[in-house]
Amino acid sequence: MVTLKEAKVGSTVRIDKINGSGAVKRRIMDMGLTKGTDIFIRKVAPLGDPVEITVRGYELSLRKADAEIIVVV
Amino acid sequence: MKIALAGNPNSGKTTLFNVLTGSNQFVGNWPGVTVEKKEGKLKGHKGISVIDLPGIYSLSPYTPEEVITRKFLLEEQPDVILNIVDGTNLERNLYLTTQLLELGIPLVLAVNMGDVLAKSGDNIDYAKLGKALGCQVVAISALKGTGIKEMVDEVLAVGRENKLHSIMHKYSGSVEHTLAHIEEALLHDLPLNQQRWYAIKIFEQDELVMQKFQAFGAELEHIKKDIAECEKEMDDDAESIIIAERYSFIEKVIKDCLRRTGKSKMSTSDKIDRIVTNRFLALPIFAVIMTAVYYISVTTVGTWVTDWTNDVLFEEIIPPAIESFLVAVGCAPLLQSLILDGIVAGVGAVLGFVPQILVLFIFLAFLESCGYMARIAFIMDRIFRRFGLSGKSFIPMLIGTGCGIPGIMASRTIENTRDRRMTIMTTTFIPCGAKLPFIALMAGAVFGGAWWVAPSAYFMGIAAIICSGIILKKTKMFAGEVAPFVMELPAYHWPTVGNVLRSMWERGWSFIKKAGTIILLSTIVIWFLSGFGFTDQGFGVTDDINQSLLAAVGSAFAVIFAPLGWGSWEYSVATIGGLVAKENIVATLGIIFGFAEVAEDGVEIWGLLGAQLTVVSGYSFLIFNLLCAPCFAAMGAIRREMNNGKWTAFAIGYQCAFAYFVAFTINQLGNLFLFGTFGIGTVIALIALVGFVYLLVRKSPEEKLEKTAAKLIAE
Numbered sequence: 001m002v003t004l005k006e007a008k009v010g011s012t013v014r015i016d017k018i019n020g021s022g023a024v025k026r027r028i029m030d031m032g033l034t035k036g037t038d039i040f041i042r043k044v045a046p047l048g049d050p051v052e053i054t055v056r057g058y059e060l061s062l063r064k065a066d067a068e069i070i071v072v073v
Numbered sequence: 074m075k076i077a078l079a080g081n082p083n084s085g086k087t088t089l090f091n092v093l094t095g096s097n098q099f100v101g102n103w104p105g106v107t108v109e110k111k112e113g114k115l116k117g118h119k120g121i122s123v124i125d126l127p128g129i130y131s132l133s134p135y136t137p138e139e140v141i142t143r144k145f146l147l148e149e150q151p152d153v154i155l156n157i158v159d160g161t162n163l164e165r166n167l168y169l170t171t172q173l174l175e176l177g178i179p180l181v182l183a184v185n186m187g188d189v190l191a192k193s194g195d196n197i198d199y200a201k202l203g204k205a206l207g208c209q210v211v212a213i214s215a216l217k218g219t220g221i222k223e224m225v226d227e228v229l230a231v232g233r234e235n236k237l238h239s240i241m242h243k244y245s246g247s248v249e250h251t252l253a254h255i256e257e258a259l260l261h262d263l264p265l266n267q268q269r270w271y272a273i274k275i276f277e278q279d280e281l282v283m284q285k286f287q288a289f290g291a292e293l294e295h296i297k298k299d300i301a302e303c304e305k306e307m308d309d310d311a312e313s314i315i316i317a318e319r320y321s322f323i324e325k326v327i328k329d330c331l332r333r334t335g336k337s338k339m340s341t342s343d344k345i346d347r348i349v350t351n352r353f354l355a356l357p358i359f360a361v362i363m364t365a366v367y368y369i370s371v372t373t374v375g376t377w378v379t380d381w382t383n384d385v386l387f388e389e390i391i392p393p394a395i396e397s398f399l400v401a402v403g404c405a406p407l408l409q410s411l412i413l414d415g416i417v418a419g420v421g422a423v424l425g426f427v428p429q430i431l432v433l434f435i436f437l438a439f440l441e442s443c444g445y446m447a448r449i450a451f452i453m454d455r456i457f458r459r460f461g462l463s464g465k466s467f468i469p470m471l472i473g474t475g476c477g478i479p480g481i482m483a484s485r486t487i488e489n490t491r492d493r494r495m496t497i498m499t500t501t502f503i504p505c506g507a508k509l510p511f512i513a514l515m516a517g518a519v520f521g522g523a524w525w526v527a528p529s530a531y532f533m534g535i536a537a538i539i540c541s542g543i544i545l546k547k548t549k550m551f552a553g554e555v556a557p558f559v560m561e562l563p564a565y566h567w568p569t570v571g572n573v574l575r576s577m578w579e580r581g582w583s584f585i586k587k588a589g590t591i592i593l594l595s596t597i598v599i600w601f602l603s604g605f606g607f608t609d610q611g612f613g614v615t616d617d618i619n620q621s622l623l624a625a626v627g628s629a630f631a632v633i634f635a636p637l638g639w640g641s642w643e644y645s646v647a648t649i650g651g652l653v654a655k656e657n658i659v660a661t662l663g664i665i666f667g668f669a670e671v672a673e674d675g676v677e678i679w680g681l682l683g684a685q686l687t688v689v690s691g692y693s694f695l696i697f698n699l700l701c702a703p704c705f706a707a708m709g710a711i712r713r714e715m716n717n718g719k720w721t722a723f724a725i726g727y728q729c730a731f732a733y734f735v736a737f738t739i740n741q742l743g744n745l746f747l748f749g750t751f752g753i754g755t756v757i758a759l760i761a762l763v764g765f766v767y768l769l770v771r772k773s774p775e776e777k778l779e780k781t782a783a784k785l786i787a788e
Binding site: 018021022023024025026027028029030031032034035037043044045046047048049050052056057058059060061062063066 | 130162168316346351353356454455558559564
């Protein structure tokens with residue numbers, strides 16, 4: 001099981017599942033991160049966290065702690 | 074007629090609102106929360122108001138902005154929703170649209186920036202889009218002002234006819250089946266147009282909506298079973314099913330309505346971002362930008378105008394003018410004193426900071442609207458979130474080294490309420506410019522001008538922020554479910570001069586209005602306390618500060634400050650004087666010790682102070698005054714930004730308590746180590762220190778919960 005946290009910068013991955021519940025999960029999904037969506041991992045912030053991704057044609061940043069609940073393939 | 078303007082952040086909503094209403098705006102707050110509410114009158118039409126709803130991504134029940142929007146739309150039933158979407162980011166923007174369309178309120182969709190998209194070679198088929206969504210669609214450019222007239226005509230027509238669109242988005246079979254059940258069992262009493270929205274919310278088991286239907290015990294249980302079955306069939310929870318289906322509906326719509334010919338080449342924004350948030354260049358670029366902001370708004374332009382307002386306008390120009398006028402009309406001396414030393418000085422204290430605040434606000438508005446502010450949060454998040462702060466807290470703290478008031482006001486850019494409150498509470502721990510003369514005084518008087526005193530003051534300030542962040546984020550007031558840091562990094566774009574100036578003025582004006590009152594009032598109180606007292610002739614006006622009410626108040630406080638090592642009334646009075654403005658501490662001490670006027674660093678009284686205070690009690694006095702409640706102007710700013718009396722009191726109370734604890738520990742333990750004094754105070758200080766360390770290292774309620782959960786799983 002690979003999560004978005006471990007995905008390599010510069011790679012494109014597909015969301016398989018989003019773990020968790022409540023506000024965190026809802027917020028992540030509201031931003032367009034749903035099952036089957038492709039995401040491109042653009043970069044990691046200079047201090048190592050958060051990460052920046054491209055999803056549904058726009059740029060989104062999220063913390064590694066939150067990226068961990070997103071399972072990708 | 075009421076038009077509700079809704080849309081995502083960065084969709085051009087504010088620009089459109091300004092275009093629609095011009096200068097005819099009223100800025101306030103939504104009841105009970107610190108979210109800004111803007112209302113205006115539609116330009117060129119009579120009796121039509123436009124309400125600017127908060128910029129949101131969804132109508133979930135989790136953020137105050139989203140809850141306000143839902144509440145407003147459902148309870149106040151505007152005649153029409155004007156939904157603005159960013160044409161260059163259609164897919165995510167339409168997500169909110171799918172939710173707004175279900176509310177049962179007529180809706181017009183305004184696609185903004187379609188012209189920008191067209192330049193990259195992609196084209197939107199607006200007619201098809203309208204058909205697919207079931208509502209009216211117009212193309213506009215809020216920035217260039219094109220398509221606005223057509224849009225307004227369309228909105229007015231839809232609103233007048235109360236023309237409700239048809240719902241085009243149908244969920245999959247089993248979801249629709251459950252929705253029908255819900256409507257039948259629970260919703261038949263509601264107006265027809267609202268039933269679908271409520272049904273979907275009940276399906277999602279939305280906390281806020283569920284509370285409303287508590288009364289339907291048996292039916293609700295039955296419905297819950299239905300929902301569980303549907304969840305099982307779809308292999309996901311209800312909330313996620315709805316979200317996923319919304320997005321797949323949008324994907325289909327986009328596929329039909331967006332003709333992509335663009336060979337997705339890198340946009341200018343991408344190119345800028347490649348450099349600006351580059352692994353190696355990001356921090357140096359950040360440092361350069363911050364230095365520029367600081368240099369211009371604090372060291373140079375901002376200070377020039379502020380100094381001029383304080384030292385010339387409200388010292389040499391206005392007071393003498395008013396004084397000669399009052400003398401000419403034969404005003405009583407007491408009233409004259411109230412007007413000059415109380416009111417004019419108070420107004421001066423308010424207005425003195427306004428120019429600097431305005432200069433800073435120009436920068437903030439620019440950084441926000443060009444898109445760099447989001448990158449600041451991106452770059453600095455790692456450091457600040459450990460202390461319960463936001464990456465955006467950096468700017469308030471930086472500006473706070475110059476002046477705490479614009480510093481506190483700068484916290485306005487932090488969206489998350491908890492992060493913002495924490496920033497407001499801790500920003501003034503950083504020594505501001507006004508505290509520097511006082512630091513110089515203490516360094517000279519007590520420490521023989523030692524070089525380390527000033528740096529240690531900054532160090533203590535930073536340590537106070539870090540410790541407070543760690544302690545406070547575990548308290549009940551700040552604990553709770555952590556909001557995920559999921560932030561859009563909007564495309565860079567050049568802001569318009571009009572928008573920047575408007576934002577600057579709105580914020581500056583709200584400072585004058587809200588903070589001004591508290592500052593003016595407290596200046597008058599201090600004027601009264603220091604000008605009146607019990608003299609040989611009984612109660613009355615006095616010139617001698619030693620006889621004033623302030624001295625009496627000081628003596629009362631002296632008892633409280635005794636454990637800190639400076640329990641004589643002079644220091645209490647100086648501390649209270651510092652509440653008017655921190656540089657007053659030096660002047661007040663000067664007056665008390667019999668000098669009509671002292672130099673900025675109070676060199677005249679160094680000897681006297683040095684004789685009274687030891688290294689330990691002197692440092693305790695210094696630190697207490699650096700960390701305790703800031704000046705009245707800053708308290709006014711705290712009041713303005715908290716927009717809540719309780720939180721303001723908590724913030725100032727916390728600062729005083731924290732300052733007291735630190736000064737007490739310094740005094741007691743300093744005396745123990747340097748002079749070998751041991752007493753009951755030492756024991757209390759040691760216990761307090763242990764308690765402090767416990768507060769720092771204890772597990773937060775959430776961590777505790779996680780641990781118990783992990784343990785249970787292990788067993």
